[in-house]
Amino acid sequence: MVLMTYCTAIVILAWALCFSSIHCAKNHQKIGICTFIVHPVCPDPSINFYLYTRENQYNPQLVTVENITESYYVKSLENKFILHGFNSNMTLDVLQSIKDEYLMQADVNVWMIDYHDVAAGPSECYFAAVYNLPAVGKCSALFVRKIIELSEVELPEEVMHVIGFSLGGQLASQISKNLKPIKLPRITGLDPALPLFYSSHLNRRLSRNDADFVDVIHTNAMIQGQLAPCGDVDFYVNGGLAQPGCHNSSNPISCDHHMAPTYFAESIRSTTGFWAWPCPSTYDYFTGKCPRHGDLELMGECVNHSATGQYVLHTNSEPPYAQGDWNCSLDLKTIKLVEHFRRLSCLNSGLLKVVDDSVYTRVDVADGLDFRIPEVTGRRKSAEGVELGKIKTTRGDETCDGR
Numbered sequence: 001m002v003l004m005t006y007c008t009a010i011v012i013l014a015w016a017l018c019f020s021s022i023h024c025a026k027n028h029q030k031i032g033i034c035t036f037i038v039h040p041v042c043p044d045p046s047i048n049f050y051l052y053t054r055e056n057q058y059n060p061q062l063v064t065v066e067n068i069t070e071s072y073y074v075k076s077l078e079n080k081f082i083l084h085g086f087n088s089n090m091t092l093d094v095l096q097s098i099k100d101e102y103l104m105q106a107d108v109n110v111w112m113i114d115y116h117d118v119a120a121g122p123s124e125c126y127f128a129a130v131y132n133l134p135a136v137g138k139c140s141a142l143f144v145r146k147i148i149e150l151s152e153v154e155l156p157e158e159v160m161h162v163i164g165f166s167l168g169g170q171l172a173s174q175i176s177k178n179l180k181p182i183k184l185p186r187i188t189g190l191d192p193a194l195p196l197f198y199s200s201h202l203n204r205r206l207s208r209n210d211a212d213f214v215d216v217i218h219t220n221a222m223i224q225g226q227l228a229p230c231g232d233v234d235f236y237v238n239g240g241l242a243q244p245g246c247h248n249s250s251n252p253i254s255c256d257h258h259m260a261p262t263y264f265a266e267s268i269r270s271t272t273g274f275w276a277w278p279c280p281s282t283y284d285y286f287t288g289k290c291p292r293h294g295d296l297e298l299m300g301e302c303v304n305h306s307a308t309g310q311y312v313l314h315t316n317s318e319p320p321y322a323q324g325d326w327n328c329s330l331d332l333k334t335i336k337l338v339e340h341f342r343r344l345s346c347l348n349s350g351l352l353k354v355v356d357d358s359v360y361t362r363v364d365v366a367d368g369l370d371f372r373i374p375e376v377t378g379r380r381k382s383a384e385g386v387e388l389g390k391i392k393t394t395r396g397d398e399t400c401d402g403r
């Protein structure tokens with residue numbers, strides 16, 4: 001309440017300053033140590049877009065709406081768009097890990113926005129960052145729209161995947177709002193921030209309506225993240241409040257919060273998988289009403305886009321964090337023999353997604369049988385019918401008892 005009063009006072013001050021002075025000519029207004037975007041104009045020099053590809057994995061390329069086609073951007077490749085949060089920037093190690101995992105796994109365009117000047121700390125400026133979010137969303141949407149227009153990706157769901165950490169999760173929602181009537185195929189919210197969105201033009205938080213599919217990972221709910229479900233599917237890791245690897249951390253709250261992107265980064269290449277089971281609420285979880293049971297869903301990059309509801313899962317306290325799907329797993333030894341396949345992932349309900357460079361093939365996997373790639377389109381036509389390996393075990397509740 002005190003905070004709200006304080007914030008309201010700041011906003012009134014912001015508007016008063018703006019209306020009463022020639023400072024209005026400036027788009028940004030500093031009030032105390034906090035920066036407010038009083039006149040949103042795009043492009044805004046504080047809102048920058050960077051591209052990482054396999055050509056420049058460690059040297060981000062600054063790109064504007066005008067010069068996207070002069071960058072390393074490849075129209076035929078999937079787009080991942082990563083958003084940082086409050087008092088942070090795109091160099092945050094967990095976000096860099098997500099980028100690195102993607103580029104190791106597949107040839108993709110990884111975009112990052114950097115808006116640290118208008119989302120800067122200290123915590124007293126959180127309200128300024130929230131206040132600025134619609135303006136950041138507006139400029140970002142112009143950029144995202146351009147990429148979507150240019151994209152020549154075959155599968156619509158791969159045209160644009162927006163991944164927002166913390167306040168970035170709420171920014172994803174603002175981008176979605178400004179993209180209309182275009183709808184984003186997917187948003188992943190990584191411990192999306194508890195909003196402070198009480199005034200009417202800010203009354204927006206990430207929800208399942210913001211994209212065709214919204215998946216959310218909760219690791220520090222109620223403190224820095226949202227407790228309420230806000231996606232089509234919501235994963236509450238270790239119950240969603242605190243993480244086992246953070247008990248000994250010098251800053252457990254920050255550690256818990258940052259585990260959402262940490263788990264997500266691991267999920268991109270994990271062959272073990274963060275398998276989760278349904279649980280109606282965190283209350284049920286903490287009162288022991290959600291033992292591990294069937295109907296598993298995979299959390300993270302490879303989540304099934306038809307998944308809905310609330311899920312819980314356990315993790316290890318150190319990397320690799322994923323605990324897998326009981327004992328059942330793919331026999332990876334045989335698969336690794338096929339070296340030209342860079343990516344084998346997303347084992348999901350008997351469907352294996354095989355990605356070779358930019359070529360995607362879906363292979364049906366039958367229990368215990370050899371499997372083949374029935375058809376490969378694109379660059380590697382000669383790979384038609386290549387035998388990959390043998391599935392020793394698959395998941396299935398009849399054969400897999402819980403650990």
Ligand SMILES: *[C@@H]1O[C@H](CO)[C@@H](O)[C@H](O)[C@H]1NC(C)=O
Binds near residue numbers: 061062063064067070
């Ligand atoms: C795009 O334009 C910006 C601003 O002029 C410039 O700094 C950046 O280097 C350009 N990027 C490319 C890929 O040409």
Ligand SMILES: *[C@@H]1O[C@H](CO)[C@@H](O)[C@H](O)[C@H]1NC(C)=O
Binds near residue numbers: 089
């Ligand atoms: C970006 O964040 C890192 C910490 O993650 C910090 O050390 C660095 O100074 C920040 N850079 C800017 C330009 O704010």
Ligand SMILES: *[C@@H]1O[C@H](CO)[C@@H](O)[C@H](O)[C@H]1NC(C)=O
Binds near residue numbers: 246247317
């Ligand atoms: C935390 O520290 C204690 C004592 O040093 C240790 O026994 C425990 O395993 C640690 N827990 C984690 C999760 O690292």
Ligand SMILES: *[C@@H]1O[C@H](CO)[C@@H](O)[C@H](O)[C@H]1NC(C)=O
Binds near residue numbers: 306307348349350351
């Ligand atoms: C996703 O889940 C749906 C419904 O449970 C299922 O029919 C479908 O095969 C699954 N898709 C994949 C890729 O596993």
Ligand SMILES: *[C@@H]1O[C@H](CO)[C@@H](O)[C@H](O)[C@H]1NC(C)=O
Binds near residue numbers: 399
């Ligand atoms: C899981 O693996 C362990 C060790 O390999 C084995 O002893 C156990 O029987 C397996 N459980 C199931 C259900 O397969």
